[in-house]
Amino acid sequence: MAWYIAKRLFYAALILLGVSFITYLLLFLIPADPARQIAGRSATPEVVANIRHQLGLDLPFYEQYLRYLWQLLHGDLGRSYVQRSQVSDLMAARIGPTLQLMAAGIGLELLIGISLGLVAAIKRNSGLDRALMAFSFIGVSSPHFIAAMLALYFFAVKLGWFPLGGYGGIEHLMLPAITLGVLGSGWYSRMVRSSMIEVLHQDFIRTARAKGLTRVRVLLRHVLPNAIIPVIPMIGIDIGIFMSGLVVVESVFGWPGLGQLAWQAIQQVDIPIIVGVTTLSAVAIVLGNLVADLAVLLVDPRIDVKNS
């Protein structure tokens, strides 16, 4: 067990190193010249060269990368080219709203996904089952920006139930969180449905019913806990997909989170911010997967670590 965890941690570190390398390489290749951008249009070539030297942009690639990695390990993500402050400060100011939206969004995903999957499995092959699965299909087939714009139009502009985007109380949070939750719930509901049906067919369920337990009790105490296990690793995988949705939903709703920061940085070719957000997202994805894998081990003792 300890050996397995150590191995997983080592892999996680290796993957993060790879992610930081590829991200840095990609941005190194971007044709835009940040030194010229900082210096402004009227700067003389000497000024530009001077700035380039200050930022270390005249160094060869591997030296720039090692320098970046060294600073990263000390929690220093560099300075933003455009906003003239520390990237870590800019990101720290944005992480609260993002975590808030993530928690609400993933929570709703699970709540909607698991309950729809549960109902669909119990009412298998009925009209309700088909309607719920059609709904989940439409959810996974819709891009976030369209759902976000339609939600904004109908519930904020037309009906006036919610504010027109922005940050603040629970009323600001609800619409973006519901958009993320409804679209993301599709995979979960389909997965819960199929794993519920699988569990329902097993012998121990028949035994539980035969010894006189009520249907509800069997469902809640015997079926659901078993059927929900595959959802746990799914959450880990989903974090990556969820982040993409987050960038779009934050920009449409004007939610001042990391996604919006990244989006603004991309438009201004503000490389240190893009690198910072990408690296942090990768850390979240790798950690999410790691935690999910370890959580499954704790929850399901049948999984044999030595063979996985």
Add this chain to the structure above:
Amino acid sequence: MNLLMALLKRKSVAASLLFILIVVVAAVFAPWLAPHDPTRQFFDGLTLEGAPLPPNADFYFGTDLLGRDLLSRIIYGARTSLIIGVVSNGIAVIIGTLVGVTAGFVRGWTGSILMRLTDLMMSFPALLLAIALAAILRPSLWIVALVIAMVNWVQIARVIYSETISIAAKDFVAVERTIGASSLRILFSHLLPHLLPTILVWATLGISTTVLLEATLSFLGVGVQPPMPSWGNIIFESQTYFTSAMWLVLFPGIAIVALSLSFNLVGDALRDELDPTLKGRL
């Protein structure tokens, strides 16, 4: 043929195939089907105040912010979506199959390195990676297709990898080996034919993911560039105005969701038909 008949028996799949057919026809025959030139800015396509027109008798889907006919732009946009869907997904399927089969069949060091590479790609937020790539490579239709392929091959590679391993472990492969069949023979006459259904299913589902990613990139302004119409960039161009001109989001939005949904439904039905053990469960 039997497969097609079985698919057509499901109403949702028949409707999906019909919609896909409509989009293909619209894309191929766009110049004849479109009522107007998609890039022409009509003088009478805007109100006196310069606002776009809602759907009316001259412009069935209304006009956009520049007074261009929305229906014609959507018909031409079908070309963009399909070209990207087919080209980009085709590249992704080829890369994914090559990587998955190689990793699953060769195993050893090569296999580990390839699979660690897919782990690495899975740890990137796909959209940020695509945006960064698109920014480096300066988006054109083909570059966008390439960028999406670079992001989308990973999932197919992983599915093909686990499928390859499970087929290679089957008894008939071991029997082939004992009677002296070469690795290449096993690969081409046994593995690939058995992988074909999986590849077909994921190629169909992949088009849906591709269509969504293209729309999202174009909506963010790093995808297909105007004036070439794409369903995503129609919405990108009109986003500042969408609360007062809803049709500019609604029509292209419906087109995107319907196309993506159609490929998802067909892919899902294919999986059901090709893998009888799954019937009705997924």
